[in-house]
Amino acid sequence: MKEELKNIFLMGLGAMSMTNDKANELKKDLLQKGEEMLEAGKVANEELKHNLKEKMKENVTVVVNEDTSYEKIKEALKSLSKEEKQELIDLLKENPKEDTKKQDEK
Numbered sequence: 001m002k003e004e005l006k007n008i009f010l011m012g013l014g015a016m017s018m019t020n021d022k023a024n025e026l027k028k029d030l031l032q033k034g035e036e037m038l039e040a041g042k043v044a045n046e047e048l049k050h051n052l053k054e055k056m057k058e059n060v061t062v063v064v065n066e067d068t069s070y071e072k073i074k075e076a077l078k079s080l081s082k083e084e085k086q087e088l089i090d091l092l093k094e095n096p097k098e099d100t101k102k103q104d105e106k
Contacts, residue, residue, distance in 0.1 A: 056084050 080088065 052083060052087065056080070056087060 077085070077088075
């Protein structure tokens with residue numbers, strides 16, 4: 001009976017030790033996967049920004065090249081996504097006088 005209790009105690013210690021080892025291994029794996037996902041997300045975000053800028057350039061080029069009438073510009077602006085419209089608004093809000101000064105300094 002004494003030997004059986006000793007074995008049960010030793011098995012409990014072994015289980016605790018194995019659980020700790022597996023938990024550390026799992027933590028390391030989860031951290032690695034999380035870092036990989038973060039990097040993949042950053043790359044995807046940069047690609048999305050680039051694609052959005054290219055799409056906006058295409059839309060503006062179409063408007064200017066086809067016909068610069070008010071109605072054509074209005075229709076082209078309606079076709080933009082919310083993100084594209086916001087980026088265009090941000091560009092329009094920039095102070096052109098400050099941009100001219102920066103270019104003159106270069």
